[in-house]
Amino acid sequence: MTEHGCKVCRVLAERGMGRYEDQLVDQWQAEGPERKGYRQLAEWLNVTMLRREMDRAGLSTLGQEAESKYERLRSDDESVADEVAAGLSGAGIDVERLRRDFVSYAVVRTHLKECLGLEYTPESGDWETKTIEMAGEYASQKVSEAVRSLSNKGELEGGELTVDVSVTIECETCHAAVPVERAVRRGYICDCE
Ligand SMILES: [Zn+2]
Ligand SMILES: [Zn+2]
Secondary structure (H helix, E strand, O other): EEEEEHHHHHHHHHHHOOHHHHHHHHHHHHHHHHHHOOOHHHHHHHHHHHHHHHHHHHOOOOOOOOHHHHHHHOOHHHHHHHHHHHHHHHHHOOOHHHHHHHOOOOHHHHHHHOOOOOOOOOOOOOOOHHHHHHHHHHHHHHOOOOHHHHHHHOOOOOOOOOOOOOOOOOOOOOOOOOEHHHHHHHHHOOOOO
């Protein structure tokens, strides 16, 4: 934590994105299909940052252009990510700063719960989605405690820490691996039958 609060506080302030705060909270507390979990909220904020930069640089943001650039920018395949980064840099976008400003789902949770002091208790929704969400919450809480303890004991060095626990499901046939929330949201893992 700094004078700005968390990283989300800082990024929203520095980028003049304060008006997105309400949307962030609304999507978090929404019921039904509009509801977004921390990971989806982080993605939404990051895509919004990218889209604003693309708009400012005069790049097309029609359709899913910003989403698709974001996914490729975060791709594990470095050649894919580098190609998108080069394109954005060529248009005058500070890609390094963008990458530094991208937020993780853990800091979105910190922002909503600690900076804004809000709570969310799902009232409706299916048990499967709730179970996945709660298990992720529980895992990241436990891992955070352990990591904090190691770091207090000096056995783990580094700057400010956030823990990002991600459950991935993998197709045994084609080995496509997708974060479980994304797979559930879009309704498929891969093209295999
Ligand atoms: Zn904050
Ligand atoms: Zn497959």
